[in-house]
Amino acid sequence: MKQLFISQPFRGRTEEEVFEERARILSRVETIYKEEFSVIDQYHQIAPEGAGRFYYLSQDILMMDKADLIAFSPDWQSAKGCRVEHELATAYGLNIIEVEL
Numbered sequence: 001m002k003q004l005f006i007s008q009p010f011r012g013r014t015e016e017e018v019f020e021e022r023a024r025i026l027s028r029v030e031t032i033y034k035e036e037f038s039v040i041d042q043y044h045q046i047a048p049e050g051a052g053r054f055y056y057l058s059q060d061i062l063m064m065d066k067a068d069l070i071a072f073s074p075d076w077q078s079a080k081g082c083r084v085e086h087e088l089a090t091a092y093g094l095n096i097i098e099v100e101l
Contacts, residue, residue: 025101
């Protein structure tokens with residue numbers, strides 16, 4: 001099964017809102033590509049004590065490298081981390097889709 005990384009803002013959202021949007025993004029991607037994807041879960045990362053402010057972003061970048069496709073949520077441009085992820089994915093020629101829900 002192909003691996004899907006979802007880039008979406010987390011700030012100001014509940015866990016329920018994040019996962020509800022993820023389910024809609026996954027459904028949309030599977031409809032477009034006509035195949036099943038497994039979502040790479042970066043939401044439940046726990047930073048080690050003393051981790052710097054780029055810890056989560058660095059872990060996301062490592063996970064993006066394992067993805068067959070990177071999906072960007074409709075509001076990805078509102079979050080710095082998502083913008084960085086988009087820039088890197090584009091610069092390195094990774095497969096991306098900007099999902100409209």
